[in-house]
Amino acid sequence: MIKQLTRTALLATSLLTAASVGAQDSARVTPMTPDVVDKYEQTLPSADFIRREAMVPMRDGTKLYTAIVMKKGTRNGPILLSRTPYDAHGSTHRVASQRIVDVLEAMDAEFVTDGYIRVYQDIRGLHRSEGQYIMNRPIVGPQNDTGIDESTDAYDTVDWLVKNVPESNGKVGVIGSSYLGFTTLAAEINPHPALKAAVPESPMVDGWMGDDWFHNGAFRVSSLDYAVGQATNKADGGGEFALGSGDDYTRYLEAGSVADFSKMLGIQTYPGVRKFLENPAYTDFWSLQAVDKWLGARPLTVPTMLELGQWDQEDSYGAPAAYRALEPKDTRNDMVTLVIGPWRHSGANHTAYDLGALNFTGDTALEWRTRYVKPFFDHWLRGTPDPHTPPVLTYATGVNHWNESPRWPMGVATPLYLAADGKAAFERPATAGHDDYVSDPARPVPFIPRPINMSDAKQWKPWLVHDQRFVSDRPDVVSWKTDTLDKAVHIMGAPQVDLYAATSGTDSDWVVKLIDVYPNDVPEGAEQGGKPSMAGYELPIGIEIFRGRYVASFAKPRALKSGKVEHYTWALPNVDHVFLPGHRIMVEVQSSLFPLYDRNPQTFVDNIMYAKPGDYRKATQSIWRGGANASAVMLPIAP
Structure with missing residues (x-):
C-alpha cells in the first residue's frame, strides 16, 4: 500500500514537472519577443502600506481620480483628505519605496503612522480627473450657475469615502496649503456631516487684495x-x-x-x-470670488485651524482674512484658531529649522504639527480629550518661542512717525516737510539682487527675509531709522501704513518696508552652518505695495493730481516679532518692486495692463512728514 502511494505521488510529481516545463516552453522568449509590459507595480507585497485608486463620481457624473493610502492593519481610522491641482498620483508616489513615510508627503508621517487614512484627489479637469478645470472655481451663485463647485465636489467626495473605505471610522478632516488651502476652505461651505475638522494652510482667499495675482x-x-x-x-x-x-x-x-x-x-x-x-x-x-466673503455669509460649523507663514511670499493675505470672517462666529472661542509660524509659503509642511539667513530653535514646523495639528485632528476625528487648542498661536521671531494668545491682533496700534534727517520716532514731528526721490520706470528697483530667475526656488522661497542693504544706496529708495533701541519692542498684528505722499505724475506705486536693523558690531548668528553673519543685517519684517490709482476706490481707479498730497492706508503682513535692544527699526519707501510686480507707468491710463512705451515716465515722489501730513507706520505693540 505504501509503495502504491509512493508510485502515485511520483507520477503526480512527474506530471506537474512536465506541465511546468511545457508552460515554460510555450512562454519561452525569443530575440523578437516584445519587451513592453503594461505596468510595473512598485508597491510590493512587502510594503508596509496599502494604496488604492478610485475614480470617485460627482453629482454631475464627472469622476475624480482619488488615491487612498494607509498603513497595513489600519482599522477604524480617521480620513485625512486633500483636494489638489498638483497631481494626487505624484503626491502618493514621492519616492519609490515600500515604506509609507517615504511615499507620502513629509507632513503626512505623523498621521499615517498613527492609523490615519490619507487621501489625495485631483480636482476636476486636472491630471487624472475628468471634467473642466476653472482656476479658483467660483462658488455656486452669481458667477456660477452650474450647481457644481469645489464645495459640492468636496461634499460628494467625503460622502463616497465614508461609504467605500471600510477601514475608516466615518470621520473626515481636510487639510492643504496654497491652492489646497482654497479647496480646504471651500469644503467648509455647506459641509458634509462627516467633515469634522479643517486645517487650511496659506489659503488662496482673495487673489486681488493680497494673494497670488x-x-x-x-x-x-x-x-x-x-x-x-x-x-x-x-x-x-x-x-x-x-x-x-x-x-x-x-x-x-x-x-x-x-x-x-x-x-x-x-x-x-x-x-x-x-x-x-x-x-x-x-x-x-x-470681489465675488473672495472666499472670506463666502465664509462670512454662512454659519461656522467646522472647527478650523488657519495657518500662514510670517514670510509667506505668495498668500500672506488669505488666512488672516478668513480669520476675520470666521472669528466673530466663534462665540465660545474654541472653534477657530489662527497660526502664524516663522515660515515661507507652505513651509509648515516641510522641515523648518531656518529660513534664509535666520536660524530657529529646532524644527518649528514639526513642533507645530506634532504639538498642535495632530492633537487637534485627534480630538475632532477620534474623540480624544480636548487639547485646548489656543485661539491664536504665533511664533515670536527675534526671541524664537511660541506664544499662545486669546485673540488677534494682540498689539495696540502705535504710530512710528517719519521725521526729518532720516529719523523715525514715536513722537509726532513738530515740523512738517517732505523727502523726495525720482522714480524711473526704465530703472525700477529690483525685489532681490540681480540676476533674477523667477523660477529659481532658492531665490523665490526666502526672498522676504533677504538683507535689504542691496538697495540701501539707491537714490530712489528713502529710509528712516529709529535711534538704537534701549528696550525691546514687541509687535503682534499687522502693521498699518499711514502714508501721505505726492507725485509729479498722475499714477504711482508705493512700496513700504518695515525692517529690523541688526547691530553692526555684534556677531549675532555669525557663521553658523555656513550662514552669513547677521551683523548689520537689514531683516524685512513686512513688505507690501499699494497702487496709487486705487486711493479712493479699489473698484474705480482714478488719476492722481500732480503735486497733490494723497493719504494712503494699507496693511503690511501679520507678524509676531521682537525688535531687540541694540537694534533699530527702519521704514523704507520706494515706488517699484520689479519684476515681481509690473511697473507703474506713472502716467494714468485706463487699463494699466496695456500701457504704451510713451506712458512710462519719470516722476518725482514726495513723502510727507509732520504737521497735518504726518506719515507713519502703525506698529501693533504688545504690552
Whole structure:
C-alpha cells in the first residue's frame, strides 16, 4: 500500500514537472519577443502600506481620480483628505519605496503612522480627473450657475469615502496649503456631516487684495506662468515658457507692459491670462470670488485651524482674512484658531529649522504639527480629550518661542512717525516737510539682487527675509531709522501704513518696508552652518505695495493730481516679532518692486495692463512728514 502511494505521488510529481516545463516552453522568449509590459507595480507585497485608486463620481457624473493610502492593519481610522491641482498620483508616489513615510508627503508621517487614512484627489479637469478645470472655481451663485463647485465636489467626495473605505471610522478632516488651502476652505461651505475638522494652510482667499495675482492692485507678473502652466495639458506639463536662461529683470523690462509680454509669449488669448488683462480693478469679477466673503455669509460649523507663514511670499493675505470672517462666529472661542509660524509659503509642511539667513530653535514646523495639528485632528476625528487648542498661536521671531494668545491682533496700534534727517520716532514731528526721490520706470528697483530667475526656488522661497542693504544706496529708495533701541519692542498684528505722499505724475506705486536693523558690531548668528553673519543685517519684517490709482476706490481707479498730497492706508503682513535692544527699526519707501510686480507707468491710463512705451515716465515722489501730513507706520505693540 505504501509503495502504491509512493508510485502515485511520483507520477503526480512527474506530471506537474512536465506541465511546468511545457508552460515554460510555450512562454519561452525569443530575440523578437516584445519587451513592453503594461505596468510595473512598485508597491510590493512587502510594503508596509496599502494604496488604492478610485475614480470617485460627482453629482454631475464627472469622476475624480482619488488615491487612498494607509498603513497595513489600519482599522477604524480617521480620513485625512486633500483636494489638489498638483497631481494626487505624484503626491502618493514621492519616492519609490515600500515604506509609507517615504511615499507620502513629509507632513503626512505623523498621521499615517498613527492609523490615519490619507487621501489625495485631483480636482476636476486636472491630471487624472475628468471634467473642466476653472482656476479658483467660483462658488455656486452669481458667477456660477452650474450647481457644481469645489464645495459640492468636496461634499460628494467625503460622502463616497465614508461609504467605500471600510477601514475608516466615518470621520473626515481636510487639510492643504496654497491652492489646497482654497479647496480646504471651500469644503467648509455647506459641509458634509462627516467633515469634522479643517486645517487650511496659506489659503488662496482673495487673489486681488493680497494673494497670488495682485496685491492692492499691483499685478504679479509671474501669475502668467502659473495660469498657463495649470491650463496646459491638464497641468501635466507643456506650459512652460521657453525663454532660456538670463536675467528676468532685463527680460521683463524689455518686454514692456503685461499685455506686451503676453503677446510676445503668444498667450494673450488664453482664458486665464485674459482674466488678468481684462480685469485690473477690484470689480465684482474679483470681489465675488473672495472666499472670506463666502465664509462670512454662512454659519461656522467646522472647527478650523488657519495657518500662514510670517514670510509667506505668495498668500500672506488669505488666512488672516478668513480669520476675520470666521472669528466673530466663534462665540465660545474654541472653534477657530489662527497660526502664524516663522515660515515661507507652505513651509509648515516641510522641515523648518531656518529660513534664509535666520536660524530657529529646532524644527518649528514639526513642533507645530506634532504639538498642535495632530492633537487637534485627534480630538475632532477620534474623540480624544480636548487639547485646548489656543485661539491664536504665533511664533515670536527675534526671541524664537511660541506664544499662545486669546485673540488677534494682540498689539495696540502705535504710530512710528517719519521725521526729518532720516529719523523715525514715536513722537509726532513738530515740523512738517517732505523727502523726495525720482522714480524711473526704465530703472525700477529690483525685489532681490540681480540676476533674477523667477523660477529659481532658492531665490523665490526666502526672498522676504533677504538683507535689504542691496538697495540701501539707491537714490530712489528713502529710509528712516529709529535711534538704537534701549528696550525691546514687541509687535503682534499687522502693521498699518499711514502714508501721505505726492507725485509729479498722475499714477504711482508705493512700496513700504518695515525692517529690523541688526547691530553692526555684534556677531549675532555669525557663521553658523555656513550662514552669513547677521551683523548689520537689514531683516524685512513686512513688505507690501499699494497702487496709487486705487486711493479712493479699489473698484474705480482714478488719476492722481500732480503735486497733490494723497493719504494712503494699507496693511503690511501679520507678524509676531521682537525688535531687540541694540537694534533699530527702519521704514523704507520706494515706488517699484520689479519684476515681481509690473511697473507703474506713472502716467494714468485706463487699463494699466496695456500701457504704451510713451506712458512710462519719470516722476518725482514726495513723502510727507509732520504737521497735518504726518506719515507713519502703525506698529501693533504688545504690552
